[in-house]
Amino acid sequence: MPATVDLGISGLEVRTGDHICAFYRGAERDDILVPFLEAGLRTGDKCICVLDTARPASLPALLDDPQVQERLERHQLEFIDFESSYLASGRFVPDRMLEFWEHNIQSALEGGEYRMVRSAGETHWALRDMPGVDQLVAYESELNRFIPRYPQVILCLYEIERFSGELILDMLKTHPKVLLGAMVFDNPYYVEPDEFLALRQ
Amino acid sequence: VRTTTPAKLDGENLELRTQLSNLQGLLVLAMLMTESGDEGQILRLATSSVGGLARSRPEGVYLTGEGWRWTAGSCLQETGRRAVERQLAGLGSLGGAVEVPGRSWGWAYPLRSLAGGVGFLLVSAEEAPIPAEQFLLRVMAQQAGMALANARLHAQEHATAEGLSDEQAALRRVATLVARGEPPSAVFAAVAEEVGRLLLADFTFIGRSDPDGTITNVGGWNRTGNPIEVATRYSTSGQNVTTLVLETGRPARIDSYANASGAAAAAARTWGAHSAAGAPITVEGRLWGLMTVASGGEEPLPVGTEERLAGFTELVGTAIANAQARMELRGFAEEQAALRRVATLVARAAPPEEVFAAVTAEVGRVLSTDVAGMSRYDPDGAATVVGAWTSTGAALPVPGSTRLSPGGRNVTTLVFETGRPARIDDYADASGPAADLAREEGLRASVGVPITVEGRLWGVVMVSSRRAPLPADTEARLAGFTELVGTALANTEAQAALSASRARIVATADLTRRRIERDLHDGAQQRLVSLALQLRAAQAAVPPELEEFQAELDRVAAGLTGVQDELREIARGIHPAVLAEGGLGPALRALARRCSVPVQLQVGMEGRLPERVEVAAYYVVAEALTNVAKHAGASVVQVEVDAEDGLVRVGVRDDGVGGADPTRGSGLVGLKDRVEASGGTLRVESRLGQGTRLLVELPIDAGQPPDST
Numbered sequence: 001m002p003a004t005v006d007l008g009i010s011g012l013e014v015r016t017g018d019h020i021c022a023f024y025r026g027a028e029r030d031d032i033l034v035p036f037l038e039a040g041l042r043t044g045d046k047c048i049c050v051l052d053t054a055r056p057a058s059l060p061a062l063l064d065d066p067q068v069q070e071r072l073e074r075h076q077l078e079f080i081d082f083e084s085s086y087l088a089s090g091r092f093v094p095d096r097m098l099e100f101w102e103h104n105i106q107s108a109l110e111g112g113e114y115r116m117v118r119s120a121g122e123t124h125w126a127l128r129d130m131p132g133v134d135q136l137v138a139y140e141s142e143l144n145r146f147i148p149r150y151p152q153v154i155l156c157l158y159e160i161e162r163f164s165g166e167l168i169l170d171m172l173k174t175h176p177k178v179l180l181g182a183m184v185f186d187n188p189y190y191v192e193p194d195e196f197l198a199l200r201q
Numbered sequence: 202v203r204t205t206t207p208a209k210l211d212g213e214n215l216e217l218r219t220q221l222s223n224l225q226g227l228l229v230l231a232m233l234m235t236e237s238g239d240e241g242q243i244l245r246l247a248t249s250s251v252g253g254l255a256r257s258r259p260e261g262v263y264l265t266g267e268g269w270r271w272t273a274g275s276c277l278q279e280t281g282r283r284a285v286e287r288q289l290a291g292l293g294s295l296g297g298a299v300e301v302p303g304r305s306w307g308w309a310y311p312l313r314s315l316a317g318g319v320g321f322l323l324v325s326a327e328e329a330p331i332p333a334e335q336f337l338l339r340v341m342a343q344q345a346g347m348a349l350a351n352a353r354l355h356a357q358e359h360a361t362a363e364g365l366s367d368e369q370a371a372l373r374r375v376a377t378l379v380a381r382g383e384p385p386s387a388v389f390a391a392v393a394e395e396v397g398r399l400l401l402a403d404f405t406f407i408g409r410s411d412p413d414g415t416i417t418n419v420g421g422w423n424r425t426g427n428p429i430e431v432a433t434r435y436s437t438s439g440q441n442v443t444t445l446v447l448e449t450g451r452p453a454r455i456d457s458y459a460n461a462s463g464a465a466a467a468a469a470r471t472w473g474a475h476s477a478a479g480a481p482i483t484v485e486g487r488l489w490g491l492m493t494v495a496s497g498g499e500e501p502l503p504v505g506t507e508e509r510l511a512g513f514t515e516l517v518g519t520a521i522a523n524a525q526a527r528m529e530l531r532g533f534a535e536e537q538a539a540l541r542r543v544a545t546l547v548a549r550a551a552p553p554e555e556v557f558a559a560v561t562a563e564v565g566r567v568l569s570t571d572v573a574g575m576s577r578y579d580p581d582g583a584a585t586v587v588g589a590w591t592s593t594g595a596a597l598p599v600p601g602s603t604r605l606s607p608g609g610r611n612v613t614t615l616v617f618e619t620g621r622p623a624r625i626d627d628y629a630d631a632s633g634p635a636a637d638l639a640r641e642e643g644l645r646a647s648v649g650v651p652i653t654v655e656g657r658l659w660g661v662v663m664v665s666s667r668r669a670p671l672p673a674d675t676e677a678r679l680a681g682f683t684e685l686v687g688t689a690l691a692n693t694e695a696q697a698a699l700s701a702s703r704a705r706i707v708a709t710a711d712l713t714r715r716r717i718e719r720d721l722h723d724g725a726q727q728r729l730v731s732l733a734l735q736l737r738a739a740q741a742a743v744p745p746e747l748e749e750f751q752a753e754l755d756r757v758a759a760g761l762t763g764v765q766d767e768l769r770e771i772a773r774g775i776h777p778a779v780l781a782e783g784g785l786g787p788a789l790r791a792l793a794r795r796c797s798v799p800v801q802l803q804v805g806m807e808g809r810l811p812e813r814v815e816v817a818a819y820y821v822v823a824e825a826l827t828n829v830a831k832h833a834g835a836s837v838v839q840v841e842v843d844a845e846d847g848l849v850r851v852g853v854r855d856d857g858v859g860g861a862d863p864t865r866g867s868g869l870v871g872l873k874d875r876v877e878a879s880g881g882t883l884r885v886e887s888r889l890g891q892g893t894r895l896l897v898e899l900p901i902d903a904g905q906p907p908d909s910t
Contacts, residue, residue: 023229023233160233165246169223169227170253172229173223180232180233185229188221195218
């Protein structure tokens, strides 16, 4: 049975295996990301955060905490930049990214130290003119097949003011849950990957 | 592990699910657009979602009153755009099909709120989208329209709130200045700037409406920061904001100076103003002036500008009223102080010249005039200037030397003729010698108030201005001073009369004494001498054996001589002949010799003094020595007499018991009267156990007290 997961944000809860799309405006990112990671550290989850930069200087509220520093040192919390993940080969290849997650999550759970992994990914890289970024929607849909295989929660961060209406519509179709304005919606019209990918053919 | 809904991949089901998903997405999108509240964001989300909702592309957004915002992907050329615009103009607010060059399908979706259309979203496609997709586009456009309308409403509210709070802050700052009692000039400058900045004007102007129908610029502001020239005067005529406001007493505006006329319009044009708004400034219910703002922009000032101005003119009115009240209060206090100073002079019987000079100066200062003066009337109405003052300290006719003949229409003559206050508001209409003098001095207006002394018209106090007519209350304020002048003059006249009468009494007494002395000398003394001679002759005829009789006759003769001596002493006390013959020195030496207390006499002068002075000095010493002999118990008396600087000083000092009271005993009182009748002063120092010192000063030639008339 899927267990309840504390999202850390104004008492919101999700379930293991949830793939959540978080829409935010500018400075709201840290209001979502920091509590989400803090809740993970508190409950002893492995936390993986893929940011636009490996030096998350933009998270001072989190990193000033000496306890968080200690968690970083023993790799409970990991920051990974997009160049060594999403665009590791200089282009975006959905299968490689899925392998990246598979590898990281497996190794996190192997030692038995963590019972769950919570991941957060920033998506500004998709706005770059790089080969393969048009595969983002297909990748997001594929993630829905990957997620149930491990005890995990994935939070995808989309800055409303920078992504197009079309992409937002696609994200609504590929994420079963949406976090918007301190609310989590169950997305009843989420389209399963089989359907979605078939439609895109 | 998530359990997914088993999906039947048949076309109908998939289509329905996709449609529902899109609708769900649209709702979220609508929420995002509404939440953003930013027009740019809303349009960006709307246009960028078009491709996701239907196989189509957005061409652009046409906003009513603003025009096109073309989408990056639009292939429309300039001519195509104009063709589309023409079609849009023909469409109703609900939009519809549009021919887009190079595309087989085009549609203008209305962006509208319940209140009306905001614009259109133009979408084109290679092929017409299926109805379900067109429905999605329509819903999306509707949602975007609502969001836009909301955003505009919000922006408007925000601007209003911000504008209001700016206005409140500006009003508060000005109100603080007013409450602090800043002078009106400071308030004018601050208000002009606050208003100019707040109402986005290029110029602000605060004008005072003057009684002559002109308007005077008393403060202003200019966006360029150049100072506005203050104190410029304009006539109020023609068609412009100034005349509109002053005529109606209400806010007014003018959207273009093209058809404006008059001096104010001409000035506005030189500043480069295109439109202006003004509001009246009323002070305690009276129209005082106005404040105007002007803009050099092509667009007229926003609607409501004149009403917003009114909030500030109210504060300006309050500031002016406050300042006026303060000035009145301060003026009143100054006037009281000035009157008190003059009254003090009067009370200590200062010489009239001093009073006149003080009165003209105080009057000039208190009434803030340029010139103040005082003249005395001769019986024929000619006026002699007795006091003059100017605000600049510049020289004026020397008091006493200028005599103005009566005649013509001028304040001096009017006051003489009517005995009442008079005024001239413009010397251009005046005549006569006094008016000529006023014009020579560059005066424009005068007010004069009569000075009456015990019911008689004595003279006139006048104030004059070089610029404008004097305020209406000038007469009343001057009257306070003329009353004091009248009192001062009455006092000095009474004082002079009293002194004269005392002098006359003393002189009469002196004359009487001299006559008695002469009578005694010529009559009684001579007869006594002849009686004594007859007695001696008779004695010689008496036989020597009648010793008893001889002795009796001797006693009679001795008694006769004693009577003679006594009579001589009496005569000397009344008016010593030695004084008349030998002067003060010998007379005092004779007094010293006869005094029962040893006298050290020192007379430090030679020659004779006026008889009046010698007599007075002699009596002082005689009376003082009598007192010393009778009461002091002294062992020695020092008498010093000296003449210097037109004064005779007489000092008598003993080493007796002291404690003499000059107010008691007729001796000292009589002496004081006599000394003061001669215009002199007497001082007694007599502390108990420290002897008595009498000091008298007598003027040698100031026989009469100053004559005021």
